[in-house]
Amino acid sequence: MTCLEAQSSIIAYIENRLEKDKKIEFLKHVKNCNDCMEELDIYYTMIEGMHQMDSNLPITRDFRAELEMRIEREFKQDRNKKSFVRSSVFIAVIAVLIFVIAGYINFLNILYEDEQKNIKEQQGDYYYSSYFDDVLFAPDEKILNINIEPEISTEESFYSKIREYNANKK
Numbered sequence: 001m002t003c004l005e006a007q008s009s010i011i012a013y014i015e016n017r018l019e020k021d022k023k024i025e026f027l028k029h030v031k032n033c034n035d036c037m038e039e040l041d042i043y044y045t046m047i048e049g050m051h052q053m054d055s056n057l058p059i060t061r062d063f064r065a066e067l068e069m070r071i072e073r074e075f076k077q078d079r080n081k082k083s084f085v086r087s088s089v090f091i092a093v094i095a096v097l098i099f100v101i102a103g104y105i106n107f108l109n110i111l112y113e114d115e116q117k118n119i120k121e122q123q124g125d126y127y128y129s130s131y132f133d134d135v136l137f138a139p140d141e142k143i144l145n146i147n148i149e150p151e152i153s154t155e156e157s158f159y160s161k162i163r164e165y166n167a168n169k170k
């Protein structure tokens, strides 16, 4: 902001008619420019003094000090607003991050559960095989173990042995 722009904004500033961004630019300028600060001080004293007299308010003794306090207050308000916006943005970013991380964790859980399900299914095969694989993988042995021929009773074999013996004797 140039001195010309600043000085043309003095009345609007005193009457609180400057837009926020323009006001901050104006305040930054008068803080660093003695000429414009002097000009502002003169107008402020005149306008505020007249306003105070018109409204039967106690007249300020130190307009310059009052003006400087007002400038500081307005700077501080702007900083607070900016830090509020910054913290709002920060909170929003954190919220989005939490949302994304939670979503990712959920996604990982789904993957994990899916994997566990697969493992369990595979283990299920093992589980069944450990119990039944004799039958499943070597059924022939079992069948071979089954004695298909009817067992000759000991009695029968006993007599047949005697008969055999007698036959041989003759």
Ligand SMILES: [Zn+2]
Residues within 6 Å of the ligand: 002, 003, 004, 006, 029, 033, 034, 035, 036
């Ligand atoms: Zn200036």
